[in-house]
Amino acid sequence: MKLLSMDTSTLVMGVAVFDLETRKMLGEMATNLHKNHSVRLMPTIDQFLRDLDLKIDEITHLAVTSGPGSYTGIRIGVTTAKTIAWARRIPLYSESSLAVLAMNGMRFDGLVVPMFDARRHRVYTGAFQFDRGKMDEKFPQQVIAMDRWLEQLANSNQPVLFLGDDVIRFREEIETALGENACFGTPAENIPRPASLAWLAYQKWSQHEPPEHKNFAPNYLQLTEAESNWLKKQRKEGMNG
Amino acid sequence: MxxxxxxxxxxxxxxxxxxxxxxxxxxxxxxxxxxxxxxxxxxxxxxxxxxxxxxxxxxxxxxxxxxxxxxxxxxxxxxxxxxxxxxxxxxxxxxxxxxxxxxxxxxxxxxxxxxxxxxxxxxxANHLVKPLTFPLVALVVSGGHTELIYMTRHNQFERLGKTRDDAAGEAFDKVARLMKLPYPGGPQIDRLAIQGEPRYQLPRAWLETDSLDFSFSGLKSAVMNLVNKARQRGEEINYTDLACSFQMAVLDVLVEKSIRAVKKTKVKHLLLAGGVSANSSLRIRLTERARQEGIELGIPPLELxxxxxxxxxxxxxxxxxxxxxxxxxxxxxxxxxxxx
Known part of the structure; x- marks a missing residue:
């Protein structure tokens, strides 16, 4: 029994294969490039399985990140994964891309804060804490203005590890808000690892959590601009009328 | 099975x-x-x-x-x-x-x-109704396309003409929006046009004499100018007649250029394709004209x-x-x- 994980939620495109019986990570590969996930994901998986001497029918479980991140990237991963799962009749597990990135800080004593730039000075983020490898979501995953987020984190009065390639854009602000409590990941810790995704999915499977359904959809963490504008307009009209 | x-x-x-x-x-x-x-x-x-x-x-x-x-x-x-x-x-x-x-x-x-x-x-889509007979000319009209395609066999496409700006369906949608008709606007204009008279003078872009290309942005602007001027002068616009005038201007060019393309390539078969081929007046006018010219016309059923x-x-x-x-x-x- 082997689990194939794939992640295209951010610039990182990652795939890994995990053996569910021997609990061994058979392989992992990730790139961190501005290259087209749509073109590369399927050939990469194809080649990766060849490298591992595996055939597609030896893959018994799948895992994918459900977002947040790049809308298009998330959809490529989710569509690919759920279509393979349906065609091969194998279970699919999903995990948040922020939780996968947070795994890089699992030995950190304090809050682990993964983040992706959501533009207009906002971030996709959340705060996690690990207790002997067990992940606890301390602040829910959300899209939030950076200054408001830093205020909340500063109020928690504990060391905070910021993870992700986008963190550098906010480094000064973070240091100003958190002072000595601000910690930063290494370049290796700043990219989400597909092996971590596989491991999180394995835990769901081993704890008998139900896999995703055919109508499984990404979790973008925010409405489209058109939808939120429409809702604003409705509320305004509701107040006026 | x-x-x-x-x-x-x-x-x-x-x-x-x-x-x-x-x-x-x-x-x-x-x-x-x-x-x-x-x-x-x-x-x-x-x-x-x-x-x-x-x-x-x-x-x-x-x-x-x-x-x-x-x-x-x-x-x-x-x-x-x-x-x-x-x-x-x-x-x-x-x-x-x-x-x-x-x-x-x-x-x-x-x-x-x-x-x-x-x-x-x-x-x-036509092939699902009646197998294609080659050579043929196809008029493809939709929200994103207005093209005349020439085919001599399966899988081979030659373009005889295309729109240089807006697609026909796009012009329908934009004019419908101007007339404050609900989305999607094409069928709404079609519905109104049937009840109206072509009272408003609107341009037809024939382009160069031998050109099989299309252009609908001028027509769209003409409709906008007409509406804006009337609004400034406080005059009432008859939207039913405007829909009829606009639709006629689009269809005149679509029908005429399709027939020209058929004559130029000396084919006997003409196909209509794309979302705008659901337009009832286009179906009627092209059928009528093809019959007069002795051209065999294929039109997909509405659902296709x-x-x-x-x-x-x-x-x-x-x-x-x-x-x-x-x-x-x-x-x-x-x-x-x-x-x-």
Missing amino acids: KKNSNETLILGIETSCDETSAAVVQNGTKILSNVISSQIDVHRKFGGVVPEVASRRHVERITLIIQKALEDAETCLEEVDAIAVTKGPGLVGALLIGVSAAKALAFATGKPLVPVHHIAGHIY CTDNAAMIAAAGTYQFLDGKHADLSLNADANFSLVE
């Missing part, structure tokens, strides 16, 4: 705009299933298709739609010979869902992957005029038989060209 060895069974997938569709077509001509999930109700409140909203809906629905297409056809993935998918043109984010799903299916099953041009699909995967599977069948397959690096192409 177990199929015969001499049969070709193609699964088609289409997600180029706001319809999520999957279909199974036998031997390129027979529709075994054609499942279409329209998002029209989702986009109506925005007054038009919002690409990000469309992509999100496609991703939710795609697997269910593919499964239903196979179930309705009483077949299964194993029985299918190839997976045909719209590569473009269209909204790139929307196209990517179909392309990603098709690639995943090809990878999971080892079946060939066939990339199909959306316009080729519209032309082949709008975007659907059966037409993609039909066009894909001949590409599959010609060995025109794609590998797993296939990408969506918003500006994919029909003519190589």
Whole structure:
């Protein structure tokens, strides 16, 4: 029994294969490039399985990140994964891309804060804490203005590890808000690892959590601009009328 | 259903705009299933298709739609010979869902992957009614396209003319919006036009004498100017008559240029294709004119005029038989060209 994980939620495109019986990570590969996930994901998986001497029918479980991140990237991963799962009749597990990135800080004593730039000075983020490898979501995953987020984190009065390639854009602000409590990941810790995704999915499977359904959809963490504008307009009209 | 060895069974997938569709077509001509999930109700409140909203809906629905297409056809993935998918043109984010799903299916099953041009699909909608007879000319009119295509055999397309600015359907939608008609505007204008008189003088862009190209932006601007001037002067505009005048201006050019293209290429067969071919006046006028000229005209039934995967599977069948397959690096192409 082997689990194939794939992640295209951010610039990182990652795939890994995990053996569910021997609990061994058979392989992992990730790139961190501005290259087209749509073109590369399927050939990469194809080649990766060849490298591992595996055939597609030896893959018994799948895992994918459900977002947040790049809308298009998330959809490529989710569509690919759920279509393979349906065609091969194998279970699919999903995990948040922020939780996968947070795994890089699992030995950190304090809050682990993964983040992706959501533009207009906002971030996709959340705060996690690990207790002997067990992940606890301390602040829910959300899209939030950076200054408001830093205020909340500063109020928690504990060391905070910021993870992700986008963190550098906010480094000064973070240091100003958190002072000595601000910690930063290494370049290796700043990219989400597909092996971590596989491991999180394995835990769901081993704890008998139900896999995703055919109508499984990404979790973008925010409405489209058109939808939120429409809702604003409705509320305004509701107040006026 | 177990199929015969001499049969070709193609699964088609289409997600180029706001319809999520999957279909199974036998031997390129027979529709075994054609499942279409329209998002029209989702986009109506925005007054038009919002690409990000469309992509999100496609991703939710795609697997269910593919499964239903196979179930309705009483077949299964194993029985299918190839997976045909719209590569473009269209909204790139929307196209990517179909392309990603098709690639995943090809990878999971080892079946060939066939990339199909959306316009080729519209032309082949006719093939599902009556097999294409070559040579032929096809008038393709939709929200994104206005083209005259010449074909001498399957899978070969030559462009005789195309729009230099707006597509005919786009002009319909923009004018409808100006007239504050609900989305989608094309059918609304068609409905009004039938009740109106062509009282307003509007231009027809014939372009150069021998040109088979189209142009609708001038017409659209003329309608806008007419409405704005009337508003400034406080004059009442008769929208029913305006719809009639506008539609007549569009159809005059579409019909005349189609006939010119047929005469120029000396073919006997003319096909109508694309979303605007649902326009009732266009169907009537082209039928009438083709009859006068002794041209055999093919018009798809209304349900095959709008975007659907059966037409993609039909066009894909001949590409599959010609060995025109794609590998797993296939990408969506918003500006994919029909003519190589």
